[in-house]
Amino acid sequence: MAMIPPPDAADFTFTLADALDIPVRVRSDGDLTKWHSRQAPKAVQPWSTAGTLPPDGEYLATTTWRQLVLAATSAGRDLAPWLRKTPALAVNELIARVAPLQAYLALEDVAAPAGAAGRRLFVNTVYRHGTERSAHAAFGYHLGMTMAQWLTVGMAGLPATVHLEACGIPELTDPTKKFPDLYGNHVVEALPWLIEAKAGKALGEPEMRKGQGQLNQASAKLAVPHRQVLCGTVLPKPHRWKDDHLVMMVHTALAAPSPDGSVYSLPDPPSGGDAPPLDETPDELLRATRANLLVFRALAFGAVQDLRVVPLANAAPDSAGHVRHDGRAQPLERDARTRELRAMVLDAGVPYEWVRAHEGDSVREFVVGRIPGIGLHLGLSLGMFAACARLHQVQAEVPAEEPLFPADPVLTGRGEDEEREAVSREARRTFYEREDERLETARRDMARAYATREVPTWLLRDAPTVVERPEARGGLLEARTAETYVAVESADPILSGRR
Numbered sequence: 001m002a003m004i005p006p007p008d009a010a011d012f013t014f015t016l017a018d019a020l021d022i023p024v025r026v027r028s029d030g031d032l033t034k035w036h037s038r039q040a041p042k043a044v045q046p047w048s049t050a051g052t053l054p055p056d057g058e059y060l061a062t063t064t065w066r067q068l069v070l071a072a073t074s075a076g077r078d079l080a081p082w083l084r085k086t087p088a089l090a091v092n093e094l095i096a097r098v099a100p101l102q103a104y105l106a107l108e109d110v111a112a113p114a115g116a117a118g119r120r121l122f123v124n125t126v127y128r129h130g131t132e133r134s135a136h137a138a139f140g141y142h143l144g145m146t147m148a149q150w151l152t153v154g155m156a157g158l159p160a161t162v163h164l165e166a167c168g169i170p171e172l173t174d175p176t177k178k179f180p181d182l183y184g185n186h187v188v189e190a191l192p193w194l195i196e197a198k199a200g201k202a203l204g205e206p207e208m209r210k211g212q213g214q215l216n217q218a219s220a221k222l223a224v225p226h227r228q229v230l231c232g233t234v235l236p237k238p239h240r241w242k243d244d245h246l247v248m249m250v251h252t253a254l255a256a257p258s259p260d261g262s263v264y265s266l267p268d269p270p271s272g273g274d275a276p277p278l279d280e281t282p283d284e285l286l287r288a289t290r291a292n293l294l295v296f297r298a299l300a301f302g303a304v305q306d307l308r309v310v311p312l313a314n315a316a317p318d319s320a321g322h323v324r325h326d327g328r329a330q331p332l333e334r335d336a337r338t339r340e341l342r343a344m345v346l347d348a349g350v351p352y353e354w355v356r357a358h359e360g361d362s363v364r365e366f367v368v369g370r371i372p373g374i375g376l377h378l379g380l381s382l383g384m385f386a387a388c389a390r391l392h393q394v395q396a397e398v399p400a401e402e403p404l405f406p407a408d409p410v411l412t413g414r415g416e417d418e419e420r421e422a423v424s425r426e427a428r429r430t431f432y433e434r435e436d437e438r439l440e441t442a443r444r445d446m447a448r449a450y451a452t453r454e455v456p457t458w459l460l461r462d463a464p465t466v467v468e469r470p471e472a473r474g475g476l477l478e479a480r481t482a483e484t485y486v487a488v489e490s491a492d493p494i495l496s497g498r499r
Helices: 065-074 087-104 125-130 133-155 205-219 282-301 336-346 352-358 382-396 416-436 439-452
Strands: 019-027 057-064 105-109 119-123 182-186 191-201 226-235 247-255 305-313 363-371 376-381 477-480 484-488
Touching: 057 065, 057 133, 065 087, 065 133, 065 282, 065 376, 065 477, 065 484, 087 105, 087 125, 087 133, 087 282, 087 363, 087 376, 133 182, 133 191, 133 226, 133 247, 191 205, 205 226, 205 247, 282 363, 282 376, 282 382, 282 439, 305 336, 305 352, 336 352, 363 382, 363 484, 376 382, 382 439
Parallel strands: 019 119, 019 247, 191 226
Antiparallel strands: 019 057, 105 119, 182 191, 226 247, 305 363, 363 376, 376 484, 477 484
8 A cells, every 4th residue: 555645645635623813923022912803814924834934924824623622631740750659630730721621712704815714712601701701811921832832833833842850950930939931942944942931811921021120130140042932812801802812913033142252052842853863863762752751641641532543644744755743733624644544444444453553654553542521532643651650660769758749838928829830830840850860771761662562461451452533422623742642622613512
């Protein structure tokens, strides 16, 4: 079986059922003024596909709901120090990251230029009338982090992000100081990115200046050139809830090394790009595995539903012949190789066992499960699943003595939030130090597991191998990266609630 696209694949187009548009303004001139609600709808220029931030301008970024949901699953603090002992709670964390978006957002039709989706995100009636100010604030934080992850990883070419508190630099983890949220290494630019996320009703210059100040404080500690990226997600004012949709303001600048003699540089976060295969680059594999460990724990230990193994065609290589390991998800409606694989089994009647035996290099199997309550299907390639299993074993063996990892820290009541944050960050720092002592051998084991795809059978929980079209499960909207799978159901509140 030659799994290559048919000659007319470039002309084979779909209308993606969950496509939507998000207006984004990009500035690099230091102007932090608000993007007025009467100006934002005029953005018509398509978002660049160059894999980095485009030049200054106003853009209409067309994406999918499944890409936003994938960003939400990655936008959160690292819970590894605690989930290593309670891995089943990974499902709870994924629900907490996705459910707020389903609860408070709506997708509405809006006039749009040719080529755009013609649908944009609004806040819904539950947000407008069923929540109080504290809930609005909490949602604003979560939404801001999700949108920053979506823009930098899903749209601007960053392979992945990591919370700055996990970077290991004490001066950047002080809980009493305000620093940016995230960092990442951009493959194309070969630069670290410092990322701060802001979101709120009528977000404007005062809030954005606070974010810029946080970026500047962190930049003063770094001895390497880097890019600052300030992502502002604007929710409408109360009297404009029915009229204004979500928009983003992105401010970016290149920052020179700090002149104060600082010796700090950001360690490498999860990465990817057109590099050698992951099993040939153990450090790269470790970074990618860290980024996927939450999903692994949910699939291996959590109360997921409909656990199964889903064969897909191998991700198509780029023009240089490399498979990218970035965060931009490819809708399977546009994956001609996987359509051919499914047609061979389902229409031509070729047993999948024969395909696996004779065309194994063209097929990639994914362990997939449905996260209960939110109708989200998440998956990992079998190789990534195997590598995650090895890393989980290493983390489970890291000792967690009191008082470094107190289950219920005793706080004095004075500055309680700061105390709790200090305990949490110290626990993370200690955990990473202890984990690092065990990783020398584990890196080789992870590379071997990734290459051989050897997974203990009990971790797969008798998951059947299933070749099927999305209609078999009520019309799944599927997407994949080189190592991950995501699908949303047609009954997702955002999609089924459209008027």
